Amino acid sequence: MSKEPCLLTAPAQLDLQQQMLQIHADGLSWRAVGTQTRMQPQTAADVFLSAAALKQIHWIDAEDRTCEVDAGLSPAALHAGLDEYGLMLSHSGCSDDVGTIGGLLNSGTPSLLAGSCGLPRDQVLGATWLLGDGRVIRSGARVVKSVAGYDVSRLLLSAQGQLAVGLRFILRLRPRPSNLRWYQLPTDLQRPPSSWRPWADFQQDGRRFAAWESCDSPLPQAQSISSHEGDTAWKLARKQCQLAKHWLATPGPWPAEKMHAAGLSMQQCLILDHLAHQSAWPQLAEDVALPAGSAVLPHRQASPWLDAMRQALLRS
Amino acid sequence: MNDFLAQLRAVVGARFVLTDPASLLAYESDALTLFRCQPAAVVLPENKLQVAACVKILHQAQIPFAARGAGTGLSGGALVPAGGVILAMARMRRILEINADGGWAVVEPGVVNAELGRQVAPLGLRYAPDPASQTVSTLGGNAAENSGGPQCFLHGTTSQHILAAEVVLADGRLQTWGTPTTFSDALDLRGFLLGSEGTVGVIVALTVRLIPSPPSIVTLMAAFDSVATACASVSSIVSAGQQPVALEVMDQKTIHAVEASVYRAGLPKDAGAILIVEVEGVAERTHKDAAAIEEILRQHNPMRIEKADTPAKRIAVWKGRKGAGGALGQLGPDSFVMDGVVPRSKLVEIMDFVYEIEQSTQLNIANLFHAGDGNIHPHISYDARNAEQVEVVEDAGTRILRKCLELGGSITGEHGVGLEKQHLMAEQFSADEIQIMAALREVLNPQNLLNPGKGLPMKRGCAEAFHRHHRSAT
Structure with missing residues (x-):
């Protein structure tokens, strides 16, 4: 096997297993990747x-709201x-038409629905892994x-392909919302976090955001508040995510760093399952700013435990 | 022995190192009394620095040790083998910070679950995980076991509500895993810690997620002629895409026990089972959802449906549900509270099996369970003085959990493996999978001093360190 860096893939689990055995026998270092649309190695x-x-x-x-899928399936x-x-994965993220479920789960990429449902990774009930x-x-x-x-x-997902290759995932699903609203609103995200209070006010008012996303991509509605309901809102949410895929797919620092570096100009807000009077929203929306901590990815941290974990997996 | 005890006394003060037999008696088991083992000492540290200092001493002396909250665990998780030391967290019960804007609080491990709820309620916030023991059990214990509760159907288990944990490692070092922000890009040791049954670190502080209290809650209680009908209605509610907070079932035996206890809630004693459904959110939404759910319930011919739409009525219903475990204590001198999970669609099948076991063994089994999660809790009342009956109880428990596995489920949904279910781990996981888990644990707990013998099958000969208790007949 070549010592030059290379990308190996295979159409069947057994082939991947054979490749890994060869890598192991040759004493090569490896890392799992998807289609490399979400994170650069x-x-x-x-x-x-x-x-x-x-x-x-x-x-x-459908009754248990679970499914099992291969890692290479696209979102x-x-x-x-x-x-x-009528079900969905609690994720409606950028670049759904490219990339893989495995990459999505490994990357820890927050999705539009992360504010209310957690990371896509939180929806994993079980998995099948190929070890080194x-x-x-x-x-x-x-x-x-x-x-x-x-x-x-x-643990293995958070290692982002450095401890094992995710092959299959059992996922928790949620019902598709029957009623949702999609907002886009201009705002100044340069304000300090202490001024990000309206998120809590909004929630205390009894409204639950299913999604809250900030984005610096040049989207057409960036200069004004707009809102859409029902299926239109859902389709828009997905479309906007696809528009932003180029932004996420660009090699470089993590999205949050890019957001701050770019001086964000816009937020999007997807509100699911909500029956509030339409007239109430624009007034509230103008006050809204980023919820503390919800969209900020910390810098990638090198874990001193990673090597020890890798050794343990090989030893056992 | 005396040397390390003297060192521990120097750290926490002599009165907080318990060694007299009368005091130790309270620590010889948790709420699963099948297993008992008296520790050599119980240490009550006051803060994280004292915990770290104690752990260093124990590490140096190579003494096995385990942290313990309120001792409400139901799998024998907070026991140490003979000669071991319990670190009791009863003095570490401070809420260190509440950040209402950020939606989180920092707490010590000994804070009682419900107490945190009381403290944050005036701010319009709450802590969602609500194990039935929440008025007694501690957040540290809840985190160690990844506890659930009725509201987990919508809000998820404890692991989804712990943002960060400060831990003392097995050698006494302090580390923090996780951040108060939702998204972390680090190796998720926090996730590995939660539900690890105290085997990878001693939790000394937790950053917990707080969520807004709902402005409106509606609780429905439907009485059915049988558990099977109640379970079928649960399936219908879920299939219809409804997202209630809780879906809880109690069978007739449980209802009668509650109504004969101080937890009496006016439950219908003629019902074969009741189903409690709770929805929350903005008022217009909850009433609409409740009406839709009521419609679904009516399709299953309930004996009656009651709506607990005032706080007083709601409190009464939940008092009955959450007090049920205590109420069932009347049925026998000893209790074995089981915990298994099946896919929600297999609930009727597993409950039929539980009733078959009850009939064939003549055991006294009552049932209350988190139907929305497929999480069953058969409650077996028995007499530990009767050694033969104890064996029947343990065998019945094993058969029920094996059936859960056969139906595609798990041997535990929220109580943990502890000492109780180790023999079944090899039936849920392969030898490789158990080896991998052990190897990962060993990275953080290399000498296996930290709560040894829990969660994973023990090596041959080690199990005898914890003996099953058969009370003397005299």
């Missing part, structure tokens, strides 16, 4: 191993598969609640 490796060719939806259990393909069941020595293991369970054993899924 931040560590050097001899081989980048991708599960992007595994694209199957294995099952969708858009997952959404399409879930539409007929070629072994395949499962973590978690297919039920919505399980505390048997350690939460290996979270």
Whole structure:
């Protein structure tokens, strides 16, 4: 096997396993990647191993609101598969039509729905992993609640492809909202965090944002408040995310750093499942600013534990 | 032995190192009394620096130790083998900071779950995880077990509400994992810690997420002729895309126990089962959702539906539900509260199996469960003085959990593995998977001093360190 950096992928789990065994036998360093649309590899490796060719939806259990999918499935393909069941992954993020579920979960990329539902990673109930020595293991369970054993899924996902290759994921799903509203509003995000209070005021008023996203992409409605309801809002949310994909796909620092560097000019706000009177919103919207901490990714931290964890996985 | 005890006394003060048998008796088990083992000492540190100093001493002396909250755990998680030390967090019960704007609070591990709720309620905030033991159990214990509760159906379990944890590692070093912000890009050791049953670090502070209190809550209580009908109505509610906060079922035996106790809530004693459904949000939304759910419930021919639309009525219903565990204590001298999970769609099947077990064993089994999560809690009343019955109880428990696995579920949803379920871990996970978990734990707890023997199967010979208790018949 070549010592030059290379990208390996395969259409079947077994082939990936064989490749990993070879990598292990050759003593090469490796890192798992998807299609590299969400994050650039931040560590050097001899081989980048991708599960992007595994694209199957294995099952969708509408009654239990769970599904199991391959890591290489695109978020858009997952959404399409879930539409007929009226379900969705609690993620409606940028570049849904490119990239992979595995990359999305590994990257920790916050989505439009993160404010209310947590990160996409929080929706993982179980997973199947390829380890650096070629072994395949499962973590978690297919039920919505399980505390048997350690939460290996979270740990491996947060290592962003440095500890294991995610092959399949069991995901928690939510019903598609029956009623939603999409807002875009101009605002000045250079204000200090102490002035970001309206988020709490808004919520105390009983309104729950399903989503809250800031973006510096040159979107057409950036200069005025606009709102849309129902399916139009949902389609707009996805469309705007797709527009922003170029912004996220550009190599460079993390989105939050880019947001601050660019001096953001706009926020978007997607409000799900809400019956407030339409007239109440514009007045509230003008006061709204970024919720404290909700859209700010901290700098990537090098963990002193990572190497020890990697060694432990190989030793065991 | 005396040397390390003297050092511990020097750190926390002599009166906070308990070694007399009478005091130690209270620490020989948690709420699962099947397992008992008296520690050599119980230490009550006052702050995180004292915890770190104590852990360093114990590490140096190679003494096994475990942290303990209120001792309400139900899997034998807060026990140490003979010669070990318990670090009791009862004095660390300060709420260190409440940041209403940011929606978080920093608390010590000994803060009682419900107490945090009381403190933040005037600010229009709440802490969502609500285990039935919340009036007693501590946030540190809840985090260690990744506790659930009725509201987890909508709000998720404890791990989704802990933003950061400050921990003392097995060698006494202090570290903080996680940040108060929602998104963290670091290796998620916080996630690995939560639900680790105290085996990867001693929690000395937690940053917990606070969410706004809902302006409107509507609670419905539907009485059905059977548990199966109640479960079927749960499926219908979920399939209709409804998102209630809680979906809780109690069977007739539980209802009768509650109504015969101080937790009496006016529950319908003629019902085969009741289903409690709660919705929250803006008033116009909750009333609309409640009406839609009521319509679904009516399709399953309920005996009656009651709406608890005032705070007083709602408190009465939840007093009955959350007091049920205590009320069931009347049914026998000892209790074994089980915890298993199945996919929600398999609830009827698992409950049929539980009733089959009840019939074939003649055990006294009552049922109350988080139906929305598929999380069952058969409550077996028995007499520990009867060794034969104890064996039947343990066997029944194992068979029920095996059935959960057969139906695609898990051996525990919120109580943890502890000592109780180790023998079933190898049936839920492969040998490789258990080895991987052990290897990852070893990175953080290399000498296995920190709460040894919990969560994962013990090596041959180690299990005898914790003995099952059969009370003397005399």
